[in-house]
Every structure is written in C-alpha cells, then in structure tokens.
Amino acid sequence: MRLVVDLNKCQGYAQCAFLAPDVFAMHGEESLIYNPHAPEEQRERLARAVAACPVQAITADGLDSTGERHTGSAQGASDAR
Amino acid sequence: MPADYMGWLRREGRIVIVGASLAGLRAAETLRAEGFAGELTLIGDEPYEPYDRPPLSKAVLLGMASPHHTELPHRREIDAKWRLGVAATGLDLAAKRVRLADGDEVEYDRLLIATGVRARPWFKEEEARLDGVCLLRTRDDAVDLYRRLKAGPRRVFVIGAGFAGSEVASACREMGLPVTVAERAGAPLVGALGGVIGAVASDLQLENGVDLRTHVTVTGLEGDAVGRVRAVHLSDESVVEADVVVVSLGSLRNTEWLAGSGLGAGPRGIACDAGCRAFDFRGIVTDDVFVAGDVARSPHALFGYQFLSLEHWGNAVAQAQTAAHNMICHGADRRPHLWMPAFWSSMFGVNIKSVGVPPMGEQLMITQGSPAERRFVGVYGYQGRMVAAVSFDNTRWLEFYQRQIERGAPFPVEFPTTDRRPEGRQPVDADFPDPSLPSHGPMVTLSGYSPADQQLVFHPARH
Numbered sequence: 081m082r083l084v085v086d087l088n089k090c091q092g093y094a095q096c097a098f099l100a101p102d103v104f105a106m107h108g109e110e111s112l113i114y115n116p117h118a119p120e121e122q123r124e125r126l127a128r129a130v131a132a133c134p135v136q137a138i139t140a141d142g143l144d145s146t147g148e149r150h151t152g153s154a155q156g157a158s159d160a161r
Numbered sequence: 162m163p164a165d166y167m168g169w170l171r172r173e174g175r176i177v178i179v180g181a182s183l184a185g186l187r188a189a190e191t192l193r194a195e196g197f198a199g200e201l202t203l204i205g206d207e208p209y210e211p212y213d214r215p216p217l218s219k220a221v222l223l224g225m226a227s228p229h230h231t232e233l234p235h236r237r238e239i240d241a242k243w244r245l246g247v248a249a250t251g252l253d254l255a256a257k258r259v260r261l262a263d264g265d266e267v268e269y270d271r272l273l274i275a276t277g278v279r280a281r282p283w284f285k286e287e288e289a290r291l292d293g294v295c296l297l298r299t300r301d302d303a304v305d306l307y308r309r310l311k312a313g314p315r316r317v318f319v320i321g322a323g324f325a326g327s328e329v330a331s332a333c334r335e336m337g338l339p340v341t342v343a344e345r346a347g348a349p350l351v352g353a354l355g356g357v358i359g360a361v362a363s364d365l366q367l368e369n370g371v372d373l374r375t376h377v378t379v380t381g382l383e384g385d386a387v388g389r390v391r392a393v394h395l396s397d398e399s400v401v402e403a404d405v406v407v408v409s410l411g412s413l414r415n416t417e418w419l420a421g422s423g424l425g426a427g428p429r430g431i432a433c434d435a436g437c438r439a440f441d442f443r444g445i446v447t448d449d450v451f452v453a454g455d456v457a458r459s460p461h462a463l464f465g466y467q468f469l470s471l472e473h474w475g476n477a478v479a480q481a482q483t484a485a486h487n488m489i490c491h492g493a494d495r496r497p498h499l500w501m502p503a504f505w506s507s508m509f510g511v512n513i514k515s516v517g518v519p520p521m522g523e524q525l526m527i528t529q530g531s532p533a534e535r536r537f538v539g540v541y542g543y544q545g546r547m548v549a550a551v552s553f554d555n556t557r558w559l560e561f562y563q564r565q566i567e568r569g570a571p572f573p574v575e576f577p578t579t580d581r582r583p584e585g586r587q588p589v590d591a592d593f594p595d596p597s598l599p600s601h602g603p604m605v606t607l608s609g610y611s612p613a614d615q616q617l618v619f620h621p622a623r624h
C-alpha cells in the first residue's frame with residue numbers, strides 16, 4: 081500500500097509509530113520517518129494508524145480490495161481549518 | 162466559443178497537465194473530483210508515475226524506505242492518459258498545443274503547467290561528470306546516492322548547507338560516514354531562516370560530528386586517472402579528499418521549454434495571478450493557461466502582494482487544487498490561492514518547521530524555549546507585523562503563531578508566552594544575507610506595497 085504523511089500537519093503524537101511500528105518511526109523528539117510503501121502484511125496496522133492520527137495527516141491508498149481511497153484528511157487544502 | 166463554454170469544457174474539453182509530480186497529480190484528482198469529465202492528459206519527463214520527494218533525503222537515506230518506492234497514493238481514480246518519460250519541449254499559445262520531445266503535439270482547451278524545478282548542477286561540466294559527483298532531486302538521484310553511501314565512502318563532501326544539503330549531511334552522520342559541508346554563507350540555512358537560527362543549525366552539525374566549513378566556496382573538483390572524484394578544492398586554499406560529492410546548490414526552474422512561447426516564464430518561474438492564471442510576457446493574464454507548484458510565482462495578499470515563489474510540498478498541493486478548481490469554473494466561482502507558506506525539515510534528530518515567510522523578517526524574537534536547548538519557537542517581524550515563525554522540536558505551537566500571522570499580529574510580540582526566557586524579551590536582527598546575493602531555500606521576490614499598510618482582513622482558505 082502507498083501512503084504519504086502531510087508533515088506540515090503532523091504534530092508528533094506518535095500514534096502511528098505506536099500502532100504500526102514497522103511503517104512509522106519517531107526520529108528524535110518530534111520527527112516522523114516512515115516507509116511510503118507499506119508491505120501487504122501491514123494492512124490492518126496501517127488502517128489503524130490512519131484512523132488514529134489526531135491531526136489526520138496520513139493518506140493511504142490500497143487499504144482495501146475495493147480500490148476505495150482512504151485518507152484521514154478532509155479532501156481539502158492542507159491549510160484549511 | 163459556445164454560449165455555455167464552461168459546461169462544454171467540463172463535459173468534453175481537453176485538459177493537459179505538464180508535470181507529473183505532486184502538483185500535477187493532485188490537480189488531476191481535483192479536476193475529476195469537481196466533475197471534469199473530458200479528456201485528461203498528464204505529461205512527465207521522468208519515466209515514473211508521481212512519487213514523493215521529501216523521503217528521498219530522509220527516510221530513504223536512513224534505510225527506512227526504498228528509493229524505488231515513494232510513489233504517491235492516489236486520492237481517487239483520475240482516468241488520465243499518461244505520457245511519462247517524455248518532456249514537453251514547446252508551447253504554442255495561439256494554436257493551444259504542447260510540443261513533446263518525441264515530436265508529438267498535444268492539443269488542449271485548458272493547460273496546467275506544473276513542471277517544478279530541478280537541482281542546480283555543478284557549474285563546471287567536466288567536473289560534474291566525474292564519477293561520485295551526485296545531485297539529489299529525483300528518484301534516480303536517490304538510488305545512485307544511496308548506493309554510494311552504502312558502499313562506505315571514506316568521506317562525503319556536501320556543497321551547500323541549505324535544507325537538502327543539511328539533511329544529506331545528517332543522514333551521512335547517522336550512517337557513521339565522515340562528512341564535510343561547505344557553505345558560502347556564515348551558517349547553514351541562512352537563506353531560509355537567517356543567521357540567528359543558522360547559528361543553531363551550525364551547532365547541530367558540529368555537535369553531530371560534521372566537518373562544517375563556512376564562508377568558503379568550492380573552487381574545483383579533482384578527479385583521478387580513471388575519472389573518479391577524489392578531492393575538493395576550497396576558496397581558502399584547503400583541499401579535502403572525498404570520494405562522494407553531493408552538489409546541493411538549490412534549484413533551477415523548469416521553464417526553458419517555454420522560451421519564445423509568449424508566456425511570462427523565466428529563471429524565476431512563471432508569474433501568475435492569485436487565481437493561478439499565467440501571465441504572458443506583456444503582463445496580461447491568460448485565461449486558459451494555469452500554473453502550480455514550485456514553478457509558479459504568485460502574489461499573496463498577506464505578504465504585501467509580493468510574488469512568492471515557494472518550493473514547498475504543501476504549496477504544491479494547495480496551489481494545484483486551487484488551479485484545478487479555477488480551470489473549470491466561471492470567474493465568480495474562482496478562488497484565490499491564499500495558502501499560508503509552511504514547510505518542514507528534519508536533521509540530526511531535530512524537527513524544524515516554519516509558517517509564514519521568514520526571509521521577509523527583519524527581526525526575530527525567541528518567544529518560547531531556548532536555542533541552546535534546541536527546542537524553541539522564533540517569531541519573525543517586519544515593519545511592526547508578525548510575518549513568520551519557526552519551531553525546533555516545538556511543532557504543536559506553530560498553529561497558534563499561524564493564526565497570529567493571519568491576523569497581522571503586532572511585532573514585537575506583545576502577549577506573554579509559556580517558557581519565555583530573558584533572551585526572548587527583545588527582538589534581535591534576524592540576520593538574513595543580502596537578498597541580492599544568491600541563497601538557498603524559498604525565495605521571495607520583493608514587489609508591491611508595504612505590508613505595514615494593512616488594508617485588508619485575511620481569511621485563510623477553507624476548501
């Protein structure tokens with residue numbers, strides 16, 4: 081599955097790194113590094129991470145077989161509030 | 162033109178997007194999301210579908226991601242014709258045609274230009290061809306650089322201490338590689354954040370074992386008998402032996418293909434109005450050519466209507482969405498591109514983020530925390546107004562400062578803040594280099610009226 085994190089939005093709550101530690105990792109106090117190409121066996125963990133992000137910064141596709149796109153973020157500009 | 166041209170355009174028009182990276186993809190998605198049912202073509206000079214670049218200098222070099230796999234997730238199906246691996250070479254505005262490198266021509270009713278920037282190559286071509294001299298912008302660059310770093314070079318030399326160069330240096334230190342960084346200015350990141358914050362970036366590099374050389378330029382790269390780079394010559398007459406040299410000298414806008422087209426395109430990008438419509442060379446706005454992303458230069462109401470040229474990931478996304486929306490809307494329904502500039506970087510384990518336009522700032526106040534602790538917020542002021550903020554490992558405060566900037570809050574900062582230190586009570590000179598000298602980072606072209614002359618109330622975009 082492919083994913084991208086809007087790191088302007090990310091505030092380092094580390095929920096993703098807790099729920100899907102093989103995909104996301106904290107690097108230092110606040111920086112997030114992640115694998116944009118998560119392996120198949122991470123599907124469920126990745127879905128949980130997308131849902132749990134307090135600032136909805138993670139967009140992923142291919143999370144389910146229907147081809148539906150998943151995003152934790154509203155379909156809008158990253159500056160919209 | 163049909164009476165209901167817009168209705169016709171939305172149903173069966175032809176939209177061509179030149180540039181198949183972040184902005185191009187997000188624009189295509191927005192067009193479909195907003196009901197565009199016509200023919201959509203994406204043209205990209207790289208043979209790959211749109212991929213994300215920020216990981217190439219971070220997660221990829223740290224071994225957490227593959228340089229071959231940073232493709233961007235799609236937000237929706239876009240049902241487009243992809244022309245990848247073929248560059249656009251010309252534009253005929255009158256005939257509404259884009260010429261391609263393979264001799265093909267593609268006609269459009271609406272065109273979006275999102276050709277972005279490329280890494281500025283080393284200026285001596287023969288030296289640039291030496292084996293071991295690398296750039297870092299594309300996926301191919303990242304594959305090559307990562308392979309070389311994994312091979313365990315004796316020393317890596319980075320030319321230029323902007324964000325990309327500093328991120329590469331940081332990754333090298335994490336891999337345990339000796340690294341030397343050369344910077345023309347007095348510190349890393351000065352073009353983007355000024356000398357006061359640059360000094361903090363200097364300390365970060367030195368503490369992490371980077372051999373940082375400031376106030377020097379590289380005068381030449383020396384190769385061995387078989388054409389591999391072996392040493393770097395500096396303006397202070399020192400010579401540093403290195404077998405990998407990363408050229409990190411900022412970027413060039415991909416506008417050469419527009420030469421002679423009549424579009425207002427040049428080395429500073431393509432000027433457009435707040436609705437992302439490109440200007441022609443006479444300064445008259447076109448109505449069928451739009452621009453977005455790193456290659457665009459657009460006026461921003463919050464920053465004195467100066468033309469901002471922003472190499473920011475978030476700007477590419479926001480401007481692409483606005484441009485796409487405006488391409489298939491009547492005038493009254495169009496939106497201005499009023500994105501609050503924002504970017505991030507991470508190096509040496511520290512998360513650096515910013516909102517607003519720091520290089521516009523004349524003065525700086527450390528309103529929270531302390532640079533000595535590598536955890537702080539700095540606020541930039543220009544003519545009595547807050548124009549930007551930067552955080553080191555303090556991102557959760559940035560949104561508050563963003564709202565202050567949107568309000569045109571006064572500077573020096575009047576309100577009390579948590580964790581204010583004595584050093585943060587008075588503004589200091591932000592210490593930006595002379596803007597007439599080339600520098601790294603986001604560039605602001607000064608034009609327009611004084612931002613102190615605030616005659617409008619800014620409402621951030623909501624879409």
